[in-house]
Amino acid sequence: MELKQFVPSEVCLACDVCCRFSEADSVWSPLLTDTDICKIPKQLINKNNKLRLVPYNDVYLCPCFNPVNNKCGIYNNRPLDCMLYPFLLAKRNNKIFLSFDLKCPFLQKKQGSPEFKDHVKYLVEFLGQDELKELIKRNPQIIGDYQEDVVFLQEIALK
Ligand code: SF4
Ligand code: SF4
Numbered sequence: 001m002e003l004k005q006f007v008p009s010e011v012c013l014a015c016d017v018c019c020r021f022s023e024a025d026s027v028w029s030p031l032l033t034d035t036d037i038c039k040i041p042k043q044l045i046n047k048n049n050k051l052r053l054v055p056y057n058d059v060y061l062c063p064c065f066n067p068v069n070n071k072c073g074i075y076n077n078r079p080l081d082c083m084l085y086p087f088l089l090a091k092r093n094n095k096i097f098l099s100f101d102l103k104c105p106f107l108q109k110k111q112g113s114p115e116f117k118d119h120v121k122y123l124v125e126f127l128g129q130d131e132l133k134e135l136i137k138r139n140p141q142i143i144g145d146y147q148e149d150v151v152f153l154q155e156i157a158l159k
Contacts, residue, residue: 003083003126006119007106017103018085019065019072024053027146029062033139036079080135081142087123089136089143090150096136096143097152098123111151124154133158
């Protein structure tokens with residue numbers, strides 16, 4: 001499954017927001033689908049089916065993250081949640097929304113721009129594919145219960 005990225009890779013490589021977390025059990029650590037779990041080495045996954053974050057200086061890192069070069073060690077097999085980010089799936093009033101995280105400095109700048117709107121349309125179409133709808137239905141854990149810093153964009157209907 002390939003997903004077009006909105007944030008240019010050179011921007012992400014120079015940013016220190018993603019893949020690092022303030023707590024060992026952060027709600028922001030990637031949410032894994034059953035398909036993701038099959039692709040990731042078992043020793044990197046904890047008993048809650050989440051990535052086993054590792055302490056590093058005063059934060060916790062995704063075990064797949066290399067802090068020396070800022071790169072993901074499983075980039076081509078990274079979880080859907082990571083492919084989508086800084087967009088994400090969030091729930092409100094029992095509905096699922098394509099949303100985005102204001103903590104991403106690039107999206108803060110680009111929100112509302114024509115390219116942002118085009119990308120939202122692209123993601124809504126992507127998530128509306130039967131294969132994706134089935135994946136989401138099978139894996140409700142990937143719909144986050146976030147509220148803070150999350151901007152709700154458009155409902156994703158799974159029926
Ligand atoms: S916060 Fe945004 S710019 Fe920074 S690494 Fe994450 S996606 Fe890239
Ligand atoms: S799997 Fe890769 S992209 Fe996702 S949090 Fe870990 S290092 Fe970052």
